[in-house]
Structures are given as structure tokens and as C-alpha cells.
Amino acid sequence: MKKVSVGILGLGTVGGGTFEVLRQNKELIEKRLGAHLEIKAIATRTPSRAASWNCPSELVSNNPDLVLNDPEIDIVAELIGGIEPARDFVLRALRSGKSVVTANKELLAKHGPLLRQVADENSVDLLFEGAVGGGIPLIKPLRESLAGNRIEEVLAILNGTTNFILSKMTREGADYHAVLAEAQALGYAEAEPSSDVDGFDTQYKLAIVAGIAFDTPVDLDDIFREGITKVSARDIEYAAELGYAIKLVALARRAESSALEMRVHPALLPHSHPLASVGDAFNAIWVRGDAVGETMFYGRGAGAHPTGSAVVGDLIEAARNRLRGIRNIDHAPEHKAVMLPFDEAQTRFCVRMQVKDRPGAIAQIAGVLGDSGVSIESIVQKKTEHGEAEIFWMTHDTTQSAMDQSLKGFAQLEVVREVSSVLRVEGE
Numbered sequence: 132m133k134k135v136s137v138g139i140l141g142l143g144t145v146g147g148g149t150f151e152v153l154r155q156n157k158e159l160i161e162k163r164l165g166a167h168l169e170i171k172a173i174a175t176r177t178p179s180r181a182a183s184w185n186c187p188s189e190l191v192s193n194n195p196d197l198v199l200n201d202p203e204i205d206i207v208a209e210l211i212g213g214i215e216p217a218r219d220f221v222l223r224a225l226r227s228g229k230s231v232v233t234a235n236k237e238l239l240a241k242h243g244p245l246l247r248q249v250a251d252e253n254s255v256d257l258l259f260e261g262a263v264g265g266g267i268p269l270i271k272p273l274r275e276s277l278a279g280n281r282i283e284e285v286l287a288i289l290n291g292t293t294n295f296i297l298s299k300m301t302r303e304g305a306d307y308h309a310v311l312a313e314a315q316a317l318g319y320a321e322a323e324p325s326s327d328v329d330g331f332d333t334q335y336k337l338a339i340v341a342g343i344a345f346d347t348p349v350d351l352d353d354i355f356r357e358g359i360t361k362v363s364a365r366d367i368e369y370a371a372e373l374g375y376a377i378k379l380v381a382l383a384r385r386a387e388s389s390a391l392e393m394r395v396h397p398a399l400l401p402h403s404h405p406l407a408s409v410g411d412a413f414n415a416i417w418v419r420g421d422a423v424g425e426t427m428f429y430g431r432g433a434g435a436h437p438t439g440s441a442v443v444g445d446l447i448e449a450a451r452n453r454l455r456g457i458r459n460i461d462h463a464p465e466h467k468a469v470m471l472p473f474d475e476a477q478t479r480f481c482v483r484m485q486v487k488d489r490p491g492a493i494a495q496i497a498g499v500l501g502d503s504g505v506s507i508e509s510i511v512q513k514k515t516e517h518g519e520a521e522i523f524w525m526t527h528d529t530t531q532s533a534m535d536q537s538l539k540g541f542a543q544l545e546v547v548r549e550v551s552s553v554l555r556v557e558g559e
Contacts, residue, residue, distance in 0.1 A: 132161065132165065132166050132167050133165075133166040133167070133454060134166060134167040134169055135164075135166055135167070135168055135169070135205050135206065135450040135453055135454065136169050136170075136171040136201075136203050136204045136205050136206070137153075137168060137169065137170050137171065137204065137205070137206045137207075137208060137446060137450075138170075138171055138172045138173070138174070138197075138198030138199070138201065138204040138206070138207050138208070138229075139170060139172075139173040139174070139198070139207075139208045139210060140173075140174050140175075140195055140198055140207060140208065140209045140210060140211050140217075140220055141174075141175055141208075141209070141210035141211035141212070142173055142175035142177075142178075142180045142181065142184065142186065142191065142210075143175075143180070143210070143211070143212075144434070144435045144438075145210045145212075145234050145261065145435065145438045145439060145442065146173070146175065146208075146210040146211075147180065147183065147184040147186075147435055147439075148434070148435025148436045148437075148438060148439030148442075149208060149210060149438075149439040149442045149443060149446075150170065150173070150184050150186055150439075151184060151185075151435070151436065151439065152436060152439040152440055152442075152443045153168065153170060153443055153446075154185075156443075160443070160447060163447065164447055164450055164451060164454075165454070166450065166454055168446065168447070168450055170190060171190075171201065171203065171204050172190060172192070172197045172198050172201060172204065173186065173190050173191045173192075173198075174191075174192055174193065174194055174195040174197060174198045175191060175193065175211075176193055177193075178191045178192060178193055195216070195220060199220060199223050199224055199227070199229075200227075204229060205229060205230065205449075205450070205453050206229060206230045206231070206232060206446060206449045206450060206453070207220070207221075207224040207229050207230070207231050207232070208231075208232045208233070208442060208446060209221050209224070209231060209232070209233040209234075209235060209238075210233070210234055210235075210442065211235075212234075212235055212237070212238075213235070213237060213238070214237060214238055214241065214242075217233075217235055217238050218238055218242055218246075221233060221235075221238070221246060221257075222246070222249060225246070225249045225250050225253050225255055225257065226249065226253055228253060228254075228255060229255060230250075230255045230256040230257070230258070230449040230452070230453065230458070231246075231250070231255070231256070231257050231258070232256075232258045232259070232261075232442055232445040232446050232449055233257070233258075233259050233261075233262065234259065234261030234262050234438055234441070234442055235259075235262060236262040236263065236332070236335040236336050236339060237335050239259055239262050239335075239338075239339050240334070240335035240336075240338040240339055240349075240351060241335075241351065243338075243339065243342060243463075244342075244348045244463045244464070247461060247463035248463045250461070251461065251463065254458055255458060256448070256449045256452055256458050256459050256461075257461065258270075258445035258448060258449055258459070259339070259445070260441040260442070260444055260445050261438045261439075261441035261442045261445065262336070262339055263289065263336045263339050263340055264289065264336070264414050264416060264428065264430070264432050264441075265291075265414065265430070265431050265432040265433045265434060265437040265438045265441065266430055266431050266432075266434075266436070266437030266438060266440045266441050267414060267415075267416065267428050267429065267430040267431070267432065267437075267441075268428065268441075268444075269340070269416055269428050270339075270340075270343065272428070273340070273343045273344055273418075274343060274459075274461070277418065277420055277423060277426075279422060280420030280421055280422045280423050281420065281421040281422075282344040282345060282418060282419070282420050282421075283384060283385050283419045283420065283421060284382075284383070284384035284385070284418070284419040285337075285340055285341065285344050285381070285382070285383045285384070285416065285417070285418050285419075286380060286381070286382050286384075286406060286416075286417045286557060286558060287336075287337070287340070287380065287381045287382075287406075287414070287415065287416040287417060288378055288379065288380060288381075288406055288409050288413075288414055288415050288416075288432075289332070289333045289336040289337065289340075289381050289414055289416070289432065290327055290330075290332050290333045290336075290379060290414070290432070291319070291411075291412035291413065291414060291431075291432045291433045292314060292319050292320045292321075292324065292327035292328070292332075292412070293327055293328060293330075293333070293358075293359050293379040294378065294379065294409065294410070294411065294412060294413065294414070295314055295319050295320075295411050295412045296310045296311060296314055296319075296320070296328070296359065297359060297362065297367070297377055297378060297379065297397075298410040298411050299313070299314075299411075300362070300364055300367055301367050301371070301376065301377070304364050304367075304368065305364060306363060306364050307359070307360065307362060307363065307364075311324065311328065319412060328358050328359055328360055329356070329358035329360065330356045330357060330358040330359075330379065330395045330396070331356070333356075333379060333381050333395045334351060334354050334356045334381075334395045335351070336381065337354055337381040337382075337383060337393060337395055338350075338351055338353075338354060340381070340383070340416070341354075341383035341391070341393055342464070344383065344418070345383065345385075345391055345468055346464045346468075347391070347464050347466070347467050347468035348463075348464055348467050349393070353391075353393055353470050354393040354394065354395060355393070355394040355395065355396065355473050355476075356394075356395045356396070357395065357396035357397065358379070358397075359379050359397050361397075361552060362377060362397050362552070362554075363551070363552065365483065365521075365551070366481075366483060366523075366552050366554060369481075369483065369511060369523040370399050370481070370554075372511060373399075373481075373509065373511070373525065374401060374402050375399035375400060375401055375402065375407070375556070376399070376400050376402060376407040376408075377397055377398070377399055377400075377554065378397070378398060378400055378406060378407070378409070379395070379396070379397050379398075380395070380396065380397075380398045380400070380406070380557055380558075381394075381395050382394045382395070382398075382557060386471045386475075386476075386477070388469075388471065389469070390468070390469040390470060390471040391468045391469070391470055391471060392470070392471040392473075392476045393470070394473075394476065394555075396555060397554055397555075398554065398555045398556060398557040398558070399481055399554055399555070399556045399557070400557060400558040401558055401559055404417075404558035404559075405417060405427050406427075406558060407558070409429065412431070412432065412433065413429065413430065413431060413432060414429070414430065414431070414432025414433075415427055415428065415429040415430075416428045416429075417558075473531055474530065474531050474532035474535070475530055475531070475532070476530065476531050477528050477529070477530055478528065478529075478531075478555045478556060478557065479508070479525060479526050479527060479528055479529070479555070479556035479559075480505075480525070480526045480529065480534050480553060480554065480555055480556065481523065481524070481525045481526075481552075481553075481554045481555075481556060482522075482523070482524055482526075482550060482552070482553050482554075483521065483522070483523045483550075483551045483552045484496075484521070484522050484541070484547060484548075484549060484550045484551060485515070485519055485520075485521055485522075485547075485548040485549040485551060486519065486520050486521075486522055486546050486547050486548060487518065487519055487520075487545075487546045487548065488514060488518050488519055488520040489546065491546075492520070492546040493510070493512070493522070495544055495546055496522070496541070496544070496546075496547070499537055499540035499541055499544065500526070500537050502536075502540065503533045503534075503536040503537040503540065504529065504533050505526050505527075505529045505533050505534065505537050506526065506527045506529075507524050507525070507526060507527075508525045508526060508527050509524065509525045510522060510523070510524040510525075511523045511524070519548065521551075525556065534553070538550060538553070
């Protein structure tokens with residue numbers, strides 16, 4: 132049989148998972164490929180990790196040049212994460228004629244167009260199925276299976292940590308900080324959880340997905356980002372009463388003007404929407420195309436073996452292309468789509484506020500909303516202690532600018548003690 136040689140950079144969770152999938156399914160992979168897929172070298176900052184993955188020590192070093200400079204290595208799997216030195220390693224590999232497989236979402240979100248351009252210039256593959264959704268097949272279906280569609284909307288749950296936290300808050304009625312501490316103890320959340328809970332991880336992934344789905348370069352500044360740190364058990368309780376679940380969603384869609392709007396934030400999803408039932412650390416991506424209609428991809432969005440599965444799938448594809456002397460046609464988009472200003476984005480809002488329980492309070496609030504051109508669809512009011520009331524109300528469709536104007540008006544009302552939360556409604 133012919134042979135294709137692979138070099139791996141990184142032996143952490145994803146690198147180790149990739150090695151194990153390659154080892155465990157070696158015969159099956161080679162049968163499907165029709166060639167040997169050989170791991171020739173692995174470079175990691177901590178070679179001692181080799182033992183934890185049952186990896187032969189002779190394959191492992193702390194010298195990336197043994198991977199990048201070896202002319203016999205055909206494909207490099209970059210699995211170290213972050214920007215540098217990963218960016219330098221990927222560019223070196225591409226420019227030396229090696230195909231690259233990566234699961235590095237931050238690198239692709241910030242430098243994806245450059246990397247795709249360099250891969251194109253050097254006639255090699257750049258594959259990154261593992262960068263979004265762990266083991267869920269998504270990038271290839273968008274590039275190939277749905278290539279004949281004009282994609283109209285992508286709505287997704289792309290972060291397992293935040294979905295675990297919100298799912299547990301929903302089941303147990305617990306508050307955010309208590310569940311975060313438990314998620315950290317269980318290993319679902321990092322000791323410094325900002326990348327997940329503040330929405331950065333989801334923002335990176337949406338930039339990658341939207342760039343492919345809508346054929347445009349995406350700057351991270353194009354994507355509004357808000358995390359889950361302000362979501363409370365009370366918000367979840369009220370949402371459930373109205374028939375909604377709260378999830379951290381990634382949204383990209385064409386507005387009526389054909390401009391693109393892209394946002395990451397907590398949102399109320401109706402229980403009838405398929406994303407609303409996605410629980411715990413699972414991810415799901417709902418896509419609407421003009422020909423296919425609605426479709427959804429669901430599965431484990433992270434972890435050694437799920438992400439390793441996606442990386443190995445890319446390695447097999449890159450190896451098959453090397454054997455055939457071809458590459459995927461993947462021209463980086465040159466023209467950027469028009470982006471809808473965030474203030475003009477249309478959605479419905481849910482607002483929870485504390486007000487003084489006195490006659491005319493709701494009329495004053497409604498007056499502020501009316502002056503801003505915002506109308507209320509539904510309202511729930513409950514008495515609290517000390518002569519106050521808690522109000523949870525939902526608007527009809529309106530713009531972000533109109534809601535911002537309303538919030539400024541509330542600040543001038545003596546009856547409004549506090550606006551506790553402002554959430555958006557999607558998926559209807």
C-alpha cells in the first residue's frame with residue numbers, strides 16, 4: 132500500500148484524542164483510504180504527555196521543526212490552539228507544500244482569509260472541521276452538501292460549557308455563580324472561564340461558520356457579543372412560564388435589505404424550536420437554506436474523541452487528495468458582504484425590572500415604550516417585598532436603537548428601581 136505521512140503539533144486534549152482515534156481505527160482508516168496513514172512525528176511542549184495517551188515516546192519531541200522541516204511529512208495537524216506560534220507554524224507548513232488540518236477556532240476566526248489564501252497559492256489543503264462543533268459534521272456539509280443553496284439563516288448553540296450551565300440552571304432553579312462553580316469542579320469550565328461565559332468562543336466559531344455560509348470575510352468586530360453572566364434563575368423561570376428556554380445562541384442571517392446581521396448573546400427560544408431542547412454540553416447548528424429549507428446538525432461539541440474524530444476525518448480527506456494529486460477548491464472570498472448596523476437589527480426583547488408597586492406604574496413604563504416606538508406583546512407581574520413589584524414583559528419586533536432609547540427613558544422614571552435584565556427572543 133502507498134503511504135501518507137502525518138506530523139502532529141500538540142498533544143493536549145485534541146492532539147491526544149486525534150492520536151487515539153488514529154491508533155484505535157487504524158485498520159478501518161487504511162481500508163477506506165487504500166493507503167497507510169502514518170504518524171511520523173509529534174511535537175509538544177510537554178513530551179511527558181505521551182504516556183497518558185499511550186503514545187510511543189520515540190515519536191514525540193518538543194521540537195516543532197522535526198514536523199515542519201521534514202520533507203517526508205505530507206500533512207500537518209496543528210492542534211496547539213491560540214494565535215502564536217500556531218499561526219507561524221501553519222503558514223510555514225502551507226508554504227512548504229504541506230496540507231494542514233487544524234481545530235484552532237481563534238486562529239481561523241482572526242486569520243482565516245490569510246491562511247486560506249496561502250493554501251490556495253501553494254495548491255494545498257487547509258481543512259478545519261474540528262474547529263466548530265467538535266465531532267459534528269458541519270463545515271463540509273456547508274461547503275459541499277449545501278453548496279447549491281443560498282443560506283438565509285444560521286442559528287446555533289456552539290459552546291458546551293455555557294449550554295451545560297444554562298441547562299442545569301433550568302433544571303434545578305440554581306443561580307449562575309453556583310452552577311459555574313460546579314461546572315468548574317466537574318471540568319466543564321476552565322478556572323478562568325471568560326472565553327466561554329463571555330461569548331468569545333462562540334464568537335470565533337460563528338465567524339468561521341458565517342464566512343463559509345455567506346461567502347464573505349468576517350471581522351470579529353462585525354459580531355455583537357454578550358455572554359451569560361447576567362442571566363439569572365428568575366429570567367429562566369419567567370421564560371419557562373411564557374414557553375421559552377434560554378440559550379446562548381450564535382445568529383447569522385440575511386436581513387430584508389440583504390445585509391448580514393451577526394450576533395452572539397443569550398436568547399429566549401420557543402420550546403417548539405429544535406434548539407430549545409439541546410441540553411447539557413451538546414451543540415447544535417440549525418441552518419435554513421432557500422432550497423433545503425430547515426436542517427439541523429447535532430452532537431458533542433467538544434472533547435478529545437469527538438473533536439479527534441473530526442480531525443481524523445480531515446486527515447483522511449487530505450491524504451486522499453495527496454494520493455490523487457488534487458486539492459479541494461477553496462478560494463477565500465474577496466468581497467465582504469454589507470453588514471447590518473447593530474442598532475438596526477430587528478428582534479423581540481424581554482425585560483425584567485423592579486418597580487414601585489403603585490397605581491400608574493405600568494402606564495408610565497408603557498408611555499416610555501410608546502415614545503420610543505416599542506409595543507408590548509405580553510407582561511407578567513409579581514409582587515415582591517417592601518411594596519415593590521417585579522415585571523417581566525415581552526415586546527413585539529423592534530430595533531436595538533428603539534430599545535436603547537426606552538432603557539434611557541426608564542432611567543428617568545421614579546417608579547423604576549432597576550432594570551434587572553434585557554434579553555432577546557429568537558427562533559420564531
